[in-house]
Amino acid sequence: xxxxxxxxxxxxxxxxxxxxxxxxxxxxxxxxxxxxxxxxxxxxxxxxxxxxxxxxxxxxxxxxxxxxxxxxxxxxxxxxxxxxxxxxxxxxxxxxxxxxxxxxxxxxxxxx
Numbered sequence: 266x267x268x269x270x271x272x273x274x275x276x277x278x279x280x281x282x283x284x285x286x287x288x289x290x291x292x293x294x295x296x297x298x299x300x301x302x303x304x305x306x307x308x309x310x311x312x313x314x315x316x317x318x319x320x321x322x323x324x325x326x327x328x329x330x331x332x333x334x335x336x337x338x339x340x341x342x343x344x345x346x347x348x349x350x351x352x353x354x355x356x357x358x359x360x361x362x363x364x365x366x367x368x369x370x371x372x373x374x375x376x377x
Contacts, residue, residue: 291320292320300315300318302315340362341362343358343359344357345361345362
């Protein structure tokens, strides 16, 4: 299970040893989810793309480009278009643009 972001060691000498494995585990989950989602489509291109799906490298020390946006549109557009396995498309709020956490309620927790 991934460590919650609140346990992040930013500003600590433990950041490097913590962050790299965290991102590796996160990327593995993104990759596995991509393969699972692509399997719902009968499109070989999606399945091939899913095999190569990885998180992008962000060089935080690089100067931003002078002739374009700092963030790609997939992060800066408030809506995005999605294609469903049945072939229909829809415009939805972009989950990479913003997200609101819902308050936790007792029913969110599994009780055996």
